Amino acid sequence: MYYRLTTCVCLLSLCCSTAVAEEPVSTEDQDALDKLVKISSEVTTQLRSYTAQGRFREYDIAGDDFPLLREAKITAKCNGARYYLNLEFTTLQEPYQRRAIPQEAYQRRVILFDGSTLASSYFSPRISVTGAAGELFPARASRSGIVSPQIFHFPWDIAHLDREACYPLMVIENLGRDRLFCSYTPQGDIAAGYLVGRQGKAGKVDLLFRKKDGFHLGSYRCENPQGKLMTSHYLDWTQIDGIWCVKKMIEVSYIAHKKWELEFNTIKPNATIEESTFALEALDLPARSRIIERGPVTRLTRVAE
DSSP: OOOOOHHHHHHHHHHHOOOOOSSOOOHHHHHHHHHHHHHHHHHHHHOOEEEEEEEEEEEEOBTTBOOEEEEEEEEEEEETTEEEEEEEEEEEOHHHHHHSOGGGGOSEEEEEEOSSEEEEEEEOTTSTTTSEEEEEEEOOOOTTSOOOOGGGTOOOOGGGHHHHSOOHHHHHHHHOGGGSEEEEOTTSOEEEEEEESGGGTTEEEEEEEEGGGTTEEEEEEEEOTTSOEEEEEEEEEEEETTEEEEEEEEEEETTTTEEEEEEEEEEEETOOOOGGGGSGGGGOOOTTOEEEEOSSSOEEEEOOO
16 A cells, blocks of 8 residues: 655644744735635635546656556545545556555445545455455544545545645644745735745745636645655646636655546536435445454454345
8 A cells, every 4th residue: 555645744844844934924925825814714615515527547656757557437426524436447557457466456446434434345356255345444534624545545535625735724723824935926826835844954835826726726846955846736726606626636746656636527516415425335335245344443244135
């Protein structure tokens, strides 16, 4: 299982950063920061649920190349913090299969979070007896509300895509307003950033909030003290019926040596979603499939006939 450190890097940098602004915040910069606070707080109140369909891709990093490892058609459904993902893999390169553990070579994967449990089912002819199996994990949200499904080889909490790279409200809470550099660019966008560690000895983070995307986060870059890029995010937004939604997300992690890309073709904001979407039955496991329940005590159960 790969381990992505982007969220950890962001949170650690927020906790340990002791950068101090070099000069007082101007009125214009204060206005830019106030705008980011307002927009960030509006995302969850305006987008209460959504359904979407699109494509997910995972790449390896080999020097300057990004060989494709796997590709899947994706269906996503979210309601508040709860989410459902259905991944149907259409491409799986031979190099990926040769070095992958068996569980990474699935033809289909379902991932859901019901508010307390993170669950997944996976489908492959290799799995005896039914060609499918499942896993359950007790879940706990991060301070920003993210419940990461990385344990199931998907990098993001799709109910909180806007917070996966950086959550401005938490940045301000941890750093203080005077330690977040923020200003308008000549193009009318808002550029922001902060130093990581004392006087930037652990690196720096640069953020860009584009005007064309309603001043929502467009890019995130984290560099080490030598100026080497460690991780980056790119987000593309679309406005549907007056509601801003993430249409595309790209993450490149030179820590995990991975690149991930998600792009939705269709999005329906504030859609009505059936409660059964987030029930364990939505894992779609055939009768007699095994389910491993992880927790203080690991248990093996089977789906009833």
